[in-house]
Amino acid sequence: MCRSRTKTNVSRAPSTLFEKTTRWFERSKASLLGHLPCGQGCSNCCVGLFPVTILDRQEIQRGLRTLPDEQRKRIEQTASEQVAALTTAAPYLNTNRFIDRWREEDIDRFTERFEAWPCPALEKDGGCGLYEFRPLVCRSMGIPAESDGVLSGACAVQTAVPVIRLSKALREEENLLAEMEAEELAAVRQHDGAQGEELFLPFAFLPDVGTEKTTDTT
Template sequence: MGTDVSSPLRTSLFESASLWFRRARASLLEAIPCGRACCECCIGIFPITRLDAQELRRGLDALDPTQREAIVARATNQVGLIEASYPSLRSTPCLDEWADSTLDAIAEQFADLPCPALGTDGSCLVYASRPITCRTMGIPTESNGMVEGACTVQTAVPIIRLSHSLQAESVRLAEHEAAALFVAGQVQSQRGDELLLPYGFL
């Protein structure tokens, strides 16, 4: 997937995402049910960034060979399944030019695929190197004034709106990610910022 980018900008991005989640969770009076072995959000495929892919590969490198090879094998199998239905991904794995409707269709078709790094006990085998989406998943989202739970598990818990300061911090985090992606793009000279989760392990 290209040359790795070791950058303080990238490193601080992942640290900032984890810190934001901890602060947001604390502000919601620990009403968020996310915890070890709660893996509802680990099922299904979704887009990740090239920065996430770099982080995932760092996580793979830290594993023992047996674990690493098993994860890569699962990811390879999933990529094969996806490309059998969407052959264009073989030549264009980056998603930036794909229509949202097509990406929605892919996500729906493969909604039952578990993350390649999901352990048999429901834990993440590369937790310290998980993508930004995984680090921030679980905090209720707001759209057009409506607050919704982040996953089906949260339908049974109180849904509370984040404070304005934490919402603003979320916007700054997105800007930080965009800046880090821009820097990575300049270094790697690659087209596209996003790819589907299984590709990040390869």
């Protein structure tokens, strides 16, 4: 798991959903009795393109405002270069950065094409430059997924270790967090008039994207 290089001392408004997700992960990790291979220095899950939400973007933007100018500009430059490549590959992203209506196979095609990209906040030493403000998916990454009773490792690193099933209580809490996220997404989208909820990670690091308004063309 990608960790912060240094302990950040910042003052910010708490995000209950993000903090609850972090606490859920810690309890889930403890319940797996040391079988979770995630740890400081492992950044396998920090490489590759993936979608985040407008809630994640808000958190990332809060984090960027706490960074020294040099570090923030370096992260934003990496994100800008990745966004340029994405918009070249899909020009319609220039007018609508959201991918809610994309087909799953199209999203998969993009994630495979750009699978070698590091997260813009990934530091050279494998640490995360925005660890305290990381997206929800990053906070829960590493816990084995379960679908229709079938367990699977969260990443390639986990294929070499036993996969243990979470307790029913922890899975129920995970479902409640998902419901809470859906409610907050709907509220933010309605408040901001955004065209969608999901966008590719690099867009979340740029201050002028992720907030496009829905336009009335009637």
